[in-house]
Amino acid sequence: MRLSINHPRAKRLPSRRRFALARLIALATFRSGTGSAPADRVVYAVDADHDAAENYFLSTWLSVMAFAYAAALLPHHGVVAVALAIVLTPVALHVCLFTAALFTGYRDRDFRRYQSVFHMTFFIALSIYVAQSSSPARFVAWGSLALCAANAVAAVIMFFARGAVAQMEAECGI
Amino acid sequence: MSWRRFIVNGVFWRQLLRWGVRNLPPYLQPAMMAIWSLVFLVWGPGRRGVVANLKAIKPGSSTIVNIFRCYRVFLNFAWTIADNARFKALGEAPDWKFIGFEHLQTMQSGSGAILLTAHMGNYDLGAHIFAETSGREIVMVRAPETDPDTRAFEDENKARSIRVEFNTDPANLAFELLQHVRAGEIVAIQGDRVTEGIASTPATLFGRRTLIPAGPFALAMAAQVPIYPIFIVREGYRSYTLISCEPIAVTRTRDREAALATANAAWMRQLEAVVSRFWFQWFTFEPFATEGEA
Numbered sequence: 261m262r263l264s265i266n267h268p269r270a271k272r273l274p275s276r277r278r279f280a281l282a283r284l285i286a287l288a289t290f291r292s293g294t295g296s297a298p299a300d301r302v303v304y305a306v307d308a309d310h311d312a313a314e315n316y317f318l319s320t321w322l323s324v325m326a327f328a329y330a331a332a333l334l335p336h337h338g339v340v341a342v343a344l345a346i347v348l349t350p351v352a353l354h355v356c357l358f359t360a361a362l363f364t365g366y367r368d369r370d371f372r373r374y375q376s377v378f379h380m381t382f383f384i385a386l387s388i389y390v391a392q393s394s395s396p397a398r399f400v401a402w403g404s405l406a407l408c409a410a411n412a413v414a415a416v417i418m419f420f421a422r423g424a425v426a427q428m429e430a431e432c433g434i
Numbered sequence: 435m436s437w438r439r440f441i442v443n444g445v446f447w448r449q450l451l452r453w454g455v456r457n458l459p460p461y462l463q464p465a466m467m468a469i470w471s472l473v474f475l476v477w478g479p480g481r482r483g484v485v486a487n488l489k490a491i492k493p494g495s496s497t498i499v500n501i502f503r504c505y506r507v508f509l510n511f512a513w514t515i516a517d518n519a520r521f522k523a524l525g526e527a528p529d530w531k532f533i534g535f536e537h538l539q540t541m542q543s544g545s546g547a548i549l550l551t552a553h554m555g556n557y558d559l560g561a562h563i564f565a566e567t568s569g570r571e572i573v574m575v576r577a578p579e580t581d582p583d584t585r586a587f588e589d590e591n592k593a594r595s596i597r598v599e600f601n602t603d604p605a606n607l608a609f610e611l612l613q614h615v616r617a618g619e620i621v622a623i624q625g626d627r628v629t630e631g632i633a634s635t636p637a638t639l640f641g642r643r644t645l646i647p648a649g650p651f652a653l654a655m656a657a658q659v660p661i662y663p664i665f666i667v668r669e670g671y672r673s674y675t676l677i678s679c680e681p682i683a684v685t686r687t688r689d690r691e692a693a694l695a696t697a698n699a700a701w702m703r704q705l706e707a708v709v710s711r712f713w714f715q716w717f718t719f720e721p722f723a724t725e726g727e728a
Binding site: 261263271278299300301302303304305307309310311312314315316318319320322323350353357360361364366368369370371372375376379 | 452453456457458459460461462463464465466469523524525526527528529530531532533534535536670671672673675
């Protein structure tokens, strides 16, 4: 566990994000703010998945995807499809989670990376399928695929910017 | 397999949470928290308890609005227990901010002390972090889990730096705690509600009569150590603030009752100020008021 003590800017470190696009945004905005509200002492954990905006955005986006795809794939139309999709969205998210878990079983190990790969693969495959349909959900699918493409470009930029990231970490006492 | 494992305090939910923090990708956690907090709204006694407490904290508030507020309480509770489970299972700590750090330093550098806290934010994780960073052992006093399987599960997964003393035998516990404090250890006690069998003292909170544990004040007087009121508040996604207030000194005078009452009143003032500001993080699921208005 890497900790940054009394460096309010550490909150904006790219290393606290998981996805390349979020890391790239953090890289661009690192020097633009003070960091956090005043306190006597601040301790920031510097590992991925610590950014609220990234995780809430992705959570909302995946929920919207699950809702839109459920509505599009149901044999019903209009209000009935929307109502059923609202109910099915949480169920679909759980089905995805437990389906992936069928391959790991109930073991006391960290399977988040494996689950993440499973979820992303599943949602990208579903997006490719829905993007070819004529339902309104295709806009969500195209948006999702565009995000994936942007993330891939960001990953390339972040690869070349790793020196700058290391320097930012050093500024924050890491 | 007993059905008791599925009741709200049953071991099934602890196991599911531990499984969840090891399996759920972090970017899916906000959605899952929102869903499961909604599911737990069907837990009638807990919901009614929170709504009753909110009525006292926010006089004149309507039940409908308080049910929405109750959802916010449940959601914050879900996040705090998940952060705690993540720390225990994966060693991933959240961010911390400290307010009133000088009091905390005094407590860390001094001899024995009593850390008085409330069922707020992540009191459990706060104690773990504090013990691991300060290198001092903390003795946590708490009520045992009612379900034996849950108790066994918690024992198995507790942090190494924390010693837990259960308040099931108040007479012996008082002597043991006195020994701990005199040995220079820090004793952490939750001072906002009493459980069956422990010594209590009447107090007034939000204009209602309530009972709070008498132990911390009597212990502070006997050991002649200060009480440090500390509140741990969840600020947002994996982020907590530790608010350390002015210590309360319980002086040994001829009038013991008056000295205890003064300390008790000082604690209630601090508790009321923090709870009224962070009502959405006061995890007291039973009505705190023993009877009507004080």
